Amino acid sequence: QQPVQSPQAVILREGEDAVINCSSSKALYSVHWYRQKHGEAPVFLMILLKGGEQKGHDKISASFNEKKQQSSLYLTASQLSYSGTYFCGTEAPGNTPLVFGKGTRLSVIA
């Protein structure tokens, strides 16, 4: 079952912040975040493992609340290069595949 992402789309001006949320109805082992530019393949951003950790990657960070089966991706001081569609992928415990949400389209304008 696909995780649920919100919002579906967001428009930002350069320098503004955004939060993208991901929730699952199943118990999770890990949450992955990917960014896809138009016409290209998704590219890995970060992974959060069971344990409720928070990670950062430049001005992009994420958190994982395993009790609520929720993850959030935080984009601060957005840049034009942040534009794209962001996907969360969830992994259940055991030998299971990554299942992705429908994506959040982020547009950063000057």
Next chain:
Amino acid sequence: NAGVTQTPKFQVLKTGQSMTLQCAQDMNHEYMSWYRQDPGMGLRLIHYSVGAGITDQGEVPNGYNVSRSTTEDFPLRLLSAAPSQTSVYFCASRTGVGQPQHFGDGTRLSIL
């Protein structure tokens, strides 16, 4: 390293034809998966494999077959193409549990 290689990049088929989308990885990854991407639907899992000789169905397996005879290759077969299978298909691989997934460049398939 080439990473995940998908062929062909583009393909047009007629309804009822069959074809195989190829996927190969040179990273010795155990886990491989096929996804299809349609507007507004995100990435939907078709089939996956956790090792050579092991495959399982994903969310949208109907009309597709897979096999995994080697660690490197994971072909996706369309048995009798239908217009509803027009999509962009991505193959992906990763080392195992809790590891990042690498995507191929995709195959853009149109069925008339």
